[in-house]
Amino acid sequence: MAVINGCRRGVSAGVSVREALGLAVLFVLSVVAASIDPDEREFSLWWPAVVLAGVGCSALAWRRRHPFGVLATAVGCGLGFLVLGFRESPLVISPVLVSVYAVAALTDRRTAWAAASASAAVLVGAAVARAPQSWLDPDNAAMLAWTALPAAVGDGVRSRRAYVAAVEERAEHAERTREQEAQQRVAAERVRIARELHDVVAHHIALINAQAGVAAHLAERRPEQILAALEDIRDTSRSALDELRVTVGLLRQSGDPVASRDPVPGLAQIPALLASFERTGLAVSHTRRGIAAPLTPAVDLAAYRIVQEALTNVRKHAGTDRARLILHYHPERLTITLEDDGGTGGHPSPEGTGHGLIGMRERAATVGGRLHAGLRPEGGFTVTADLPLRPCQMFGEPPRRDGHDDSRADCR
Structure with missing residues (x-):
């Protein structure tokens, strides 16, 4: 009652x-x-x-x-x-x-x-x-x-x-759990694809390694049979590429546009990127320090995307028309610094609740680097990324433990 x-x-x-x-x-x-x-x-x-x-x-x-x-x-x-x-x-x-x-x-x-x-x-x-x-x-x-x-x-x-x-x-x-369920499905799909890629690459690389050892052995004792060994390596690598193409193709949908054949963007396209932002009213001063060193394609692409996303955040959230970009080349790493003097209220949280900051951190981590974003004491916002000149994750190099400030020490 x-x-x-x-x-x-x-x-x-x-x-x-x-x-x-x-x-x-x-x-x-x-x-x-x-x-x-x-x-x-x-x-x-x-x-x-x-x-x-x-x-x-x-x-x-x-x-x-x-x-x-x-x-x-x-x-x-x-x-x-x-x-x-x-x-x-x-x-x-x-x-x-x-x-x-x-x-x-x-x-x-x-x-x-x-x-x-x-x-x-x-x-x-x-x-x-x-x-x-x-x-x-x-x-x-x-x-x-x-x-x-x-x-x-x-x-x-x-x-x-x-x-x-x-x-x-x-x-x-349903509204509260929709995003969580979507994230769980994305994570499960990533795990499945990663497992599939691991199986494909591990299997064929092991075969190629064994066949390369056989070829090296035949080069000394039976040079006439080295051609057959090299053909086996060629066939195995081709099969690996075909399986990788099929696996990655699962991520595409029938309505996706045809992939662009333009060159992969890198730091060489930074002047054009700054010019595009200048046309929208954001003037960016560009400073380069140290001796420019060649970057691998993965690091070059990650550096370009980080600068692009950081400038986008400045244009959208900072409330200012000026920013500063500094590229500092060290002997073994590249430091990217982008800072502005705008208001702090509109920027994403430095702890990483913004999707742009999460994406930049993920790009830096994929090549063995690290990224920091936060408010400047004198006002404004700053993004700093340390990227190795050569991504140790992609080449299997062990992390450095000799005390040098090398971002490759964060590689796992």
């Missing part, structure tokens, strides 16, 4: 102006209905009717917080109307009807119908006790019907609210 928690949370402590006007109208109708004599067709205002109607209607202001107490008060007032000889009318017992509706809307079905039945029994019983010969009076049957009607309406409203709340909860739950 407890009031539904969700309904009670939505109850405010005060009474709105609209609700107060409704209760005032209900009070006037109750007083008028009790004061009109249908037989003599005259209006006679009785102060007991005013008091009973006032108590019953004013109690309705607390019907959401105390539905059973308000129902008991309304039934008591209706009982007072009948005992004092006022005529039976739906308007006279209107506080009872509203209270029954409130109980039905705020509680369960069994409690609602039990409250409606008890209220009807008390009112009809009082009418019969006052005039025993009128127990078959149509007004008594009408009172039963009028009491059952708000109970049915309130029960329907409660069921509708529960259904809508359940639908909204399911929608919110």
Whole structure:
């Protein structure tokens, strides 16, 4: 018999102006209905009717917080109307009807119908006790019907609210878990493809290594058979390439555009990249320190993409039209620094909640480097990436442990 928690949370402590006007109208109708004599067709205002109607209607202001107490008060007032000889009318017992509706809307079905039945029994019983010969009076049957009607309406409203709340909860739950499920599917697909690539590469590289050893052995003892060994190496490598092409092709969809045959971008395209940003209103000063060293294609591409994404973040979030790019070549690594003097509020979080920062960190990590992004003490934002000149991950070099500040020491 407890009031539904969700309904009670939505109850405010005060009474709105609209609700107060409704209760005032209900009070006037109750007083008028009790004061009109249908037989003599005259209006006679009785102060007991005013008091009973006032108590019953004013109690309705607390019907959401105390539905059973308000129902008991309304039934008591209706009982007072009948005992004092006022005529039976739906308007006279209107506080009872509203209270029954409130109980039905705020509680369960069994409690609602039990409250409606008890209220009807008390009112009809009082009418019969006052005039025993009128127990078959149509007004008594009408009172039963009028009491059952708000109970049915309130029960329907409660069921509708529960259904809508359940639908909204399911929608919110689906929205919360949609991104998580998508990330899990992406991670599972990455693991599957990585396992497939590992199997293909490991198998064929092992064969090529064995066949190369055989070729080296034959070169000394049986030079005439070295051609066959080299053909085996060629066939094995071709098979490996075909399987890799099929595996990577699984990632493509039928509607994907044809891959571009333009050269892979690198630091050589930095001037063109800066010119494109300058056309959008972002002037970037470019400084190069140290002696430029050749980079492997993987490091060259990672460096270009990091500069591109960092400049994009400056253009979108920094709120400034100037930035500085510094490329510092060390003997064994390249340091990329991009900083601006813009506002700090629009930049992604330095901890990496922005997708751009996550992508830049992943690109740096794939070639054995590391990336740091954060706010500058003097204002603005800075992105610093340390990339090895030669990605040790791709060539199987062991990490350095000799104390040098070499980003390859982070390779796993």
